[in-house]
Every structure is written in structure tokens, then in C-alpha cells.
Amino acid sequence: MTLRTALFYLLLGLSTVIWCLLSLLIAPWLPQKARYIFIARTWCRFAVWLSRVMLGIDYRLEGLENIPQQPCVILAKHQSAWETFFLTAHFAPLTQVLKQELLRIPFYGWAFKLLKPIGIDRSNPKQALKQVAHLGLERLQQGNWLLIFPEGTRIPAGEMGKFSRSGASVAVAAGVPVLPVAHNAGELWPRDGWQRHPGTVSVVFGPAMHAEGEGPRAVAELNQRAETWITETMQKINGTAPANKAD
Template sequence: MSTLQVFRTLLFYLLLSSSSFVWCIVSVFVAPFLPFRARYRFVIQTWCRLAVWLAKVVAGIRYEVSGLENIPQRPCVILAKHQSTWETFFLCGFFEPLSQVVKRELLFVPFFGWAMAMLRPIAIDRSNPKAALKQLAKRGNEFLEKGAWILVFPEGTRIPVGQIGKFSRGGAALAVNAGRPVLPVAHNAGEFWPKLGWTKIPGTIQVVIGPLMHAQGSGPRAIAELNDRAFHWVEQTQRRLSNVESPGAASSLTEPS
């Protein structure tokens, strides 16, 4: 990495962390007085868009989006590839209002977690997969009925560039049981914002929004088929974006992402 890029990366982290600290403090005092949609825009959407903007202007990480015509008017379940932190910022700033499946422990982080808790995310206990699945189904359906998008990273964690993790069926199960389609999303953000290390590499992230996928029927078989279909679309799209190793097929893991 050049000296200039080291400086740009350090400046990016300084601005990102300081803006996060200030915004979370402001949100804790302002957000409780706002209705949910306005609260989401104020707390999450504004700051996430700022983070994406800082990545572009300071670190040189731009992005292009294709497949916008595939986005439905009615909110549904988003099944997104997970490579870095960038896509979390981008998707939370792009879709609104949006509820994300997160680890319960994140809500206890001072200021950041407190601000996030006011957005009523689907906070799950990963150590108890069965309870987590029930919570995802119940809370996810409630949010969908209220007009919110549900963001699920079916791989469960950030997967390094060149690989695709197995897909949990939690997101597909939520979509089938709620009678909603899934919207798959692929990208190559990890090439410019790697999972490991602090390096930021200038370049253009390609975000591809896939075709809306509806379940063919109901029940476990329909859930498995929908999950497999979303997995294979993401797999094929990732192959076009970068060299990807495939685990062969989508997983039937019970824990949600």
C-alpha cells in the first residue's frame, strides 16, 4: 500500500469513528421522540450513507449498482452476500426502513448498541439456534407486515473473497412462511474492504441485485428449494465478479443468519 493510501485509510477510520460516536450520542437523545420510519432515517440511514460517502471520497471506494429494476415496491426478505462491513452500511442506507438480523450482544455496546436497539432489530442468540429461528420467524413477519425490509446474511458471517459460505435456511423460511419473495444480492466489496486487516483498496464495488424469487408452494420442501435457488444465483453471480470456490450446494443449517 502506498504512503498516500495509508494516510487516506487512517483519515477514513478517524472520520468514521468520530462521526459514529457523535451520531450515536445525538441519536440516543433525539430518536426516542421520532416515529419508527423517521427514527430509522435519522439514526441509521443518514449515518450509513455518510459512511459509504466517506469510503468513496476519503478511501477511494466507489460503487455501481445493477438490477435496480428487480426491486419490488413491497418490502421483502433480502438475502445478501457477506464479505465486509461495507455492504452492511450500503444496504442499510439504500433500503428503508430495514430491520437486520444481528447478534444480541451488539445491543449492549455503549451508544452504538443503544442507538441500534431503538431501531428494533431482530436480535438473536446464536447459541440457541431453535429459539433464534422462532424469533426470526415471529419478529420478521411482524416487521414485514409493518412495511419494513428484512436483511439476512445467510452465510452467517463474513466470508473471504473467493469463497461462498453455506446458506442457512432462516431467511428463506421467513419469506415462505410470510408469503413474501426473496431478493438476492451479490457484490465484490471484500476486494476493496477486506474482511481481515484495516487496509482499504481504491476501486469500484459492483453490487448486483438479482431477480425476485418466489417460493413454489409451502412447507420445508419449498423453503429448501427457494434457498437453493437463491444460493445458486449468488454463487453464479459471484463467479462473474471474482474467482469463487463453491461448497457445492446450499445448506440446511438450522441457525439463522
């Protein structure tokens, strides 16, 4: 399996360079949605396909009927790179909140900038929150889905991280629901190390949740509902209670 994992990353790396170079040449001339499909959806679908073929990582979906017709804020559990590939391919066009360092990666970062992601400085939380609030609302109004990992970073399988209220706050300001997403990708694609394990990722889309009112209390309550749903669903997926929240 180690050889197959090494070959997977070799092919993924080569595809990244080739596709990003093509994107830098072609995508600037495309409308925003077509640009997203060309740059992100196509390559991420390839990454998901490659992980299935080379690593034996398949997936099954539950709750597709819960996905709203109109773009909203997606609050997803974060354990690995796999769910980033999958969610980026599944929703279009999508704006992602990510650490700004990723936009400095040669080829990948250059191409990804064309999609207008929200790159934040995690060392400056107050500024990051303002940035997400302003640009997140703007992207939603432009017709984009907004993907936020409320734990802020990848959390090992079986653990839960602290949930930021930034996604719920943007949803309340925009008057759109949040869509909670739970999965167990971290069991097959661990956060640490290079080893990957064959199996099937369970991806569960929860019910779209609307705020009950406005203001900070509505934001806190909405965020808590999403966090509770994800926590309880993770427990069902794993068959065990999640560990205490990571610091």
C-alpha cells in the same frame, strides 16, 4: 494508504459517537420510519460517502429494476462492513438480523436498539431460528424490509459460506419474495486486517424470487434458488469460480 485508512476510521468513529448521541436524544420522539431515516440511513450514507472520499471505494449498481415495490426479505452476500452500510442506507425502513453482541457496543448499540433489529445468540442456533421466524414475520407485516446475511458471518472474497434457510422460511411464511444480492465488497474491504483498497464495488440485485408452494420443501427450494443465483453471479463478478463452501 495506511494513513488515509487510519484517518477514515478516526472520522467514522467520531461521527458514530456524535450521531448516536444525537439519535438517543432526538430519535425516540420520531415515528418509526422517520426514526430509521434519522438514525440509520443518514449515518450509513455518510459512511458510504466517507469510504469513497477517503478510501477511494466507489460502487456501481445493476438490477435496480428487480427491487419489488413492497418490502421483502433481502438475502445478501456478506464479505465486509461496506455492504451493511450500503444496504442499510438503500432500503428504508429495514430490519436487520445481527448478532446480539453488536447491540452492547456503547453509543452504536444503544442507538441501533431504537430501530428494533433482531439480535440473535449465535451460540443457540435453534433459539435464533425461532426468533428470526417470529420477529422477522412481525417486522415484515409492519412494513419493514428484512435484511438477512444467509451465510451468518463475513466470508472472505472468493469463497461461499453455508446458506441458512431462515430467510427463505420467513419469506414463505409471510408470502413475500426474497431479493438476492451479490457484490464483491470484500475485494476492496477485506474481512481481516485494516488495509482497504480503492476501486469500485459491483452490487447486483437479482430477480425477486417467489416460493413455489408452502412448507419445508418450498423453503428449501427457494433458498437453493437464491444461493445458486448468488453463487453464479459472484462468479461473473469475480471472473472466477468461487472456492468451496467455508465451514
